[in-house]
Amino acid sequence: MDELKYYSSNFSFKSILSSFSYWPRLFKLLWEINKAYFILIIGCSLLQGLIPAFLIIATQGFINSIVNSQNSGAFSDVFFSFALLAGATILNELVSVMKGYVERLYESLIGYRLNETIMSKSNDLPLESFEDADVQDKLKRAQSEASYRPYQIFSQILSLISQAVTLFSVAAILIIWKWWVACLLIVFPLVSFISFLKLGQEEFEIHFRRAPKTRESWYLSFLLTKDNSFKEVKLFKLGSYLIEQYKRIFSGFFEEDKVIAKKRSFMSIRFQFLNEIVSAIIIFMIAFAAFNKEIMIGNLVGMIQAVTMTQGNSQGVVQGILSLCQNSLYMKQLFAFLDLEVKEEDDDSSAEELGEIESLEFRNVSFVYPNTANLTLKHISFTLKKGETVAVVGKNGSGKSTMVKILTQLYSSYEGEVLINNQDVRKYRKSDIRQRMGAVFQDFVHYEMSARKNIGFGNLQRMLEDESILNAAERSGVLPLVNKLNRGLDSQLGRWFEEGEQLSGGQWQRIAIARAFMREADVYILDEPSSFLDPEAEADIFSRFQDLVEDKIGLFISHRFSSVKFADKIIVFDNGEIIEMGSHEELISLNGLYKDLYDTQVNAIVREEVHLQSL
Numbered sequence: 001m002d003e004l005k006y007y008s009s010n011f012s013f014k015s016i017l018s019s020f021s022y023w024p025r026l027f028k029l030l031w032e033i034n035k036a037y038f039i040l041i042i043g044c045s046l047l048q049g050l051i052p053a054f055l056i057i058a059t060q061g062f063i064n065s066i067v068n069s070q071n072s073g074a075f076s077d078v079f080f081s082f083a084l085l086a087g088a089t090i091l092n093e094l095v096s097v098m099k100g101y102v103e104r105l106y107e108s109l110i111g112y113r114l115n116e117t118i119m120s121k122s123n124d125l126p127l128e129s130f131e132d133a134d135v136q137d138k139l140k141r142a143q144s145e146a147s148y149r150p151y152q153i154f155s156q157i158l159s160l161i162s163q164a165v166t167l168f169s170v171a172a173i174l175i176i177w178k179w180w181v182a183c184l185l186i187v188f189p190l191v192s193f194i195s196f197l198k199l200g201q202e203e204f205e206i207h208f209r210r211a212p213k214t215r216e217s218w219y220l221s222f223l224l225t226k227d228n229s230f231k232e233v234k235l236f237k238l239g240s241y242l243i244e245q246y247k248r249i250f251s252g253f254f255e256e257d258k259v260i261a262k263k264r265s266f267m268s269i270r271f272q273f274l275n276e277i278v279s280a281i282i283i284f285m286i287a288f289a290a291f292n293k294e295i296m297i298g299n300l301v302g303m304i305q306a307v308t309m310t311q312g313n314s315q316g317v318v319q320g321i322l323s324l325c326q327n328s329l330y331m332k333q334l335f336a337f338l339d340l341e342v343k344e345e346d347d348d349s350s351a352e353e354l355g356e357i358e359s360l361e362f363r364n365v366s367f368v369y370p371n372t373a374n375l376t377l378k379h380i381s382f383t384l385k386k387g388e389t390v391a392v393v394g395k396n397g398s399g400k401s402t403m404v405k406i407l408t409q410l411y412s413s414y415e416g417e418v419l420i421n422n423q424d425v426r427k428y429r430k431s432d433i434r435q436r437m438g439a440v441f442q443d444f445v446h447y448e449m450s451a452r453k454n455i456g457f458g459n460l461q462r463m464l465e466d467e468s469i470l471n472a473a474e475r476s477g478v479l480p481l482v483n484k485l486n487r488g489l490d491s492q493l494g495r496w497f498e499e500g501e502q503l504s505g506g507q508w509q510r511i512a513i514a515r516a517f518m519r520e521a522d523v524y525i526l527d528e529p530s531s532f533l534d535p536e537a538e539a540d541i542f543s544r545f546q547d548l549v550e551d552k553i554g555l556f557i558s559h560r561f562s563s564v565k566f567a568d569k570i571i572v573f574d575n576g577e578i579i580e581m582g583s584h585e586e587l588i589s590l591n592g593l594y595k596d597l598y599d600t601q602v603n604a605i606v607r608e609e610v611h612l613q614s615l
């Protein structure tokens, strides 16, 4: 909201001028995308600007040559001026076809490249920024508006140049006759400039304010069109409600658009009317001059053409400058996103080389999520050592996943120290650290792609090596499933694309675990790996996990104590703090939260067994 205030108060002529400061950057960007197209379009635009004046002179000459030939009886001049006129017309057509062709290619190329740039920028952002609603709004604005505006600005500048060339060359024909006529035609449309400029600012402000609502509407349509939400939408009969919400947002937008469109139409009618009166008077004056034999009939035709063209071009130049002002404001949005600070220090060449990770330590780590009031992690300290399997338990929302995100360097704005091999993690490149970690997050991804990619994404270099992929599948116990797939590793998974084979929740989870195991890592982290698994599958996964991490560091978060109790060390989280730590036996004897949670689960299982036996 504050930002809107900032922008609103800056919708001034000055701010529009300052937005032109992006032009050099924009031109550099467009030049780098394709130099040949860039030059060709500029060349064609200049030619297009000059041709109309030439056409008028050729038409004028052609008509006058006919009139002269009637008096002299010689036809050769007519033939010559006809050839000139025909040549100019053909050239005009050729230039416009050529420009259209290059423009289409260049425009789509620019669209792709800018989307690519926006995607790589998103990829470079740290998770903290990515989860920020303001950054999401900026991203939405950059994606929806700014990716096609750059070409618009470029083509507007060119058509402005071309129109200006036409305007002055055609106006020269009138200046020779009566200079003030040309001045009147050029200057008059400027009267409308300020009014249209204000309207353009209003329109921009509306679009700027819309970004959060546009995102909301996108989300509503996402809920209705994606398979993972579709089931609930059907079951709870949310469809009509969501469509209604969507409609409400768009009807609001439509009303605003209608108001702007109405204002624009009224303004156009007013200025158009005044323009027509001015040109009617001038055309009448030209006709009167021809009637008095002050000018020839060819000149009459040429000058009437010149009046219409000067007037049209002068209006075109004004409109061009206006939409250029407006588009320049949108350009700010693109660069506002591209200029977001990237805090990742991966390009730090002074970073130390990271060897095998033998120990990981949290020393007095506290963390608060941006824009929230309370600490999510409070003075956390623990150590993980090579050869250890550590389980993390605790109630929902106690901070376990947050700790994992800090461990994997997805958040870096914590207090305290995170150490690798007794050295501060900040000494190492984040990408080097992540390279040595294999993790499955709670909200792991179902890639709607082949089984090969789903597993191979864990180690891109090995994605084409069947043996490595099958090995990872074996380790996560998903090999029998992979072997049963119609096209083996290259079978499409999920239902989004053709010939996709849908998996169960547990099968997807095993595939995600295989992806983590694909990495030749020193640290393996599983955040609730058993949430979709049946007890047998869960026991299977943990025994495989323990084998895998025998001489590595293994960390898993779980709510299932049947697996947790076999860990070498158990860390108990409560409300962002570590309140207990030790082996299963040690924690049971402590008689604290761990014992409570454990007893609750064991008693529930016992009750269930008794109930089953009584049936």
Ligand SMILES: Nc1ncnc2c1ncn2[C@@H]1O[C@H](COP(=O)(O)OP(=O)(O)OP(=O)(O)O)[C@@H](O)[C@H]1O
Binding pocket: 131, 369, 370, 372, 376, 394, 395, 396, 397, 398, 399, 400, 401, 402, 403, 442
């Ligand atoms: N991206 C975020 N932005 C702001 N707050 C967050 C974010 N992610 C989590 N939180 C908050 O941080 C707290 C800890 O969440 P966390 O996911 O770490 O808990 P957890 O122990 O893993 O819970 P669970 O067992 O339910 O997975 C919660 O109160 C949650 O609301």
